[in-house]
Amino acid sequence: METGGNSQANTVGSDATKRKVCYFYDPDVGNYYYGQGHPMKPHRIRMTHALLNHYGLLNSMQVLKPFPARDRDLCRFHNDDYIAFLKSITPETQHDHAKSLKRFNVGEDCPVFDGLYSYCQKYAGGSVGGAIKLNHGQCDIAINWSGGLHHAKKCEASGFCYVNDIVLAILELLKQHERVLYIDIDIHHGDGVEEAFYTTDRVMTVSFHKYGDYFPGTGHIRDIGYGAGNYYSLNIPLDDGIDDECYVSLFKQLMSRIMEMFRPGAVVLQCGADSLSGDRLGCFNLSIKGHGECVRYMRSFNVPLLLLGGGGYTIRNVARCWCYETGVALGVEIEDALPENEYYEYFGPDYTLHVTPSNMENKNTRQMLEDVRIQIMENLSNLQHAPSVQFHERPETHFPLDEEEQPHPDESFDRDSSDADILNAKRGDEPKPSLFYTQNLQMKQETETVVESESKPEHGDGIEIMISNTTTLKVSETVTLPVKIESVSSDKPVS
Numbered sequence: 001m002e003t004g005g006n007s008q009a010n011t012v013g014s015d016a017t018k019r020k021v022c023y024f025y026d027p028d029v030g031n032y033y034y035g036q037g038h039p040m041k042p043h044r045i046r047m048t049h050a051l052l053n054h055y056g057l058l059n060s061m062q063v064l065k066p067f068p069a070r071d072r073d074l075c076r077f078h079n080d081d082y083i084a085f086l087k088s089i090t091p092e093t094q095h096d097h098a099k100s101l102k103r104f105n106v107g108e109d110c111p112v113f114d115g116l117y118s119y120c121q122k123y124a125g126g127s128v129g130g131a132i133k134l135n136h137g138q139c140d141i142a143i144n145w146s147g148g149l150h151h152a153k154k155c156e157a158s159g160f161c162y163v164n165d166i167v168l169a170i171l172e173l174l175k176q177h178e179r180v181l182y183i184d185i186d187i188h189h190g191d192g193v194e195e196a197f198y199t200t201d202r203v204m205t206v207s208f209h210k211y212g213d214y215f216p217g218t219g220h221i222r223d224i225g226y227g228a229g230n231y232y233s234l235n236i237p238l239d240d241g242i243d244d245e246c247y248v249s250l251f252k253q254l255m256s257r258i259m260e261m262f263r264p265g266a267v268v269l270q271c272g273a274d275s276l277s278g279d280r281l282g283c284f285n286l287s288i289k290g291h292g293e294c295v296r297y298m299r300s301f302n303v304p305l306l307l308l309g310g311g312g313y314t315i316r317n318v319a320r321c322w323c324y325e326t327g328v329a330l331g332v333e334i335e336d337a338l339p340e341n342e343y344y345e346y347f348g349p350d351y352t353l354h355v356t357p358s359n360m361e362n363k364n365t366r367q368m369l370e371d372v373r374i375q376i377m378e379n380l381s382n383l384q385h386a387p388s389v390q391f392h393e394r395p396e397t398h399f400p401l402d403e404e405e406q407p408h409p410d411e412s413f414d415r416d417s418s419d420a421d422i423l424n425a426k427r428g429d430e431p432k433p434s435l436f437y438t439q440n441l442q443m444k445q446e447t448e449t450v451v452e453s454e455s456k457p458e459h460g461d462g463i464e465i466m467i468s469n470t471t472t473l474k475v476s477e478t479v480t481l482p483v484k485i486e487s488v489s490s491d492k493p494v495s
């Protein structure tokens with residue numbers, strides 16, 4: 001199968017073509033509650049859904065209820081101990097587990113709340129389900145607004161994020177695509193995703209974020225990746241008050257070059273809405289149109305696209321933004337006057353989709369932005385001189401990722417393969433030790449066996465829900481066979 005290819009085949013900007021869109025939504029997700037006063041409110045996902053419903057957008061796309069990610073799905077990235085902890089901890093029992101809470105950074109920013117583990121399973125299930133749909137060519141764009149929790153680490157929670165659905169989705173996309181591009185327009189650095197793929201050239205991570213005395217503190221422009229991943233992590237540090245004009249212009253110039261150089265087979269765009277003007281935790285000054293222009297631009301490349309949520313703490317604007325961006329994905333412009341909906345009172349006094357940015361000062365001078373642009377372009381030019389990666393043809397070899405028999409999701413972990421295999425197995429040589437996957441490498445030796453393709457149905461890609469908020473559920477399981485890497489491209493990631 002062709003996995004790389006020139007993603008620029010379609011002229012940028014020729015956006016008239018309709019895209020097939022899959023939208024993942026779990027009606028329960030709005031009920032999870034981080035606790036009183038906590039800025040992260042899953043309710044915003046339900047508000048987004050209400051707007052989509054009343055704008056009539058649900059009728060234009062496939063609406064899927066995700067299968068919850070199972071332990072073993074989550075353990076493709078996360079440590080077994082950490083997942084076991086998330087599964088077992090409850091608000092009632094947490095006081096007996098002070099040591100573990102500290103170890104896994106759970107308790108303050110990332111509190112223990114009722115249903116925490118099922119929340120993680122749901123939001124991760126949507127992102128992985130979206131990746132599966134894209135891998136099967138069953139849609140052009142997959143959307144999971146409940147996902148995008150980019151701060152979660154392999155062994156710890158961080159920044160309101162517990163499991164990293166983005167890393168899991170990218171690992172899924174890597175089964176089918178030689179190269180995956182991750183773009184993060186949340187105001188915070190996409191540290192968890194960057195860290196996971198810091199040493200590989202198969203995933204390029206690009207994060208636009210506020211830098212300087214701001215959470216999580218990482219994302220310096222000189223952090224560029226390591227080893228084989230050198231120059232495959234890009235960080236665009238920005239200052240307070242950046243407006244549409246500056247942001248979108250820089251975004252397009254850089255992404256245009258990145259698409260040309262990296263030529264990804266799939267793109268994951270984290271659409272954190274805390275970069276919008278007036279966010280409770282943010283300090284940028286983007287309008288919804290400006291934010292959405294980044295989505296529109298990435299859509300124009302016509303490469304399989306996974307759209308995810310992320311931060312966003314002024315929830316009426318988050319719902320507005322993700323509703324608008326769903327319209328962008330569908331290629332429809334929606335009216336500014338909001339339709340009546342069950343959360344209408346949140347959107348007063350204007351009851352419009354768009355909100356005017358503030359008059360706050362833009363601390364990003366033209367010179368600063370130009371310096372950033374030049375530095376990133378220079379980093380990108382180094383890609384041309386990166387040593388080529390030798391791929392070995394391994395026809396008929398199946399990565400042992402999808403074992404034939406699935407244990408009950410609640411059974412103990414059976415981590416008999418790791419996604420370090422996906423990242424490293426395509427290299428001809430012995431896998432290079434990496435910073436984050438080192439402990440998995442040994443397992444690779446034991447699992448380097450051919451697995452039969454005729455395995456049982458695996459993680460499907462969702463349950464179709466008949467929309468209009470009725471209770472009709474139509475189960476449409478799609479069988480997911482183990483991925484067969486038919487041919488491994490030997491082309492270099494850069495031209």
Ligand SMILES: [Zn+2]
Pocket residue numbers: 186187188272274310311312
């Ligand atoms: Zn954020």
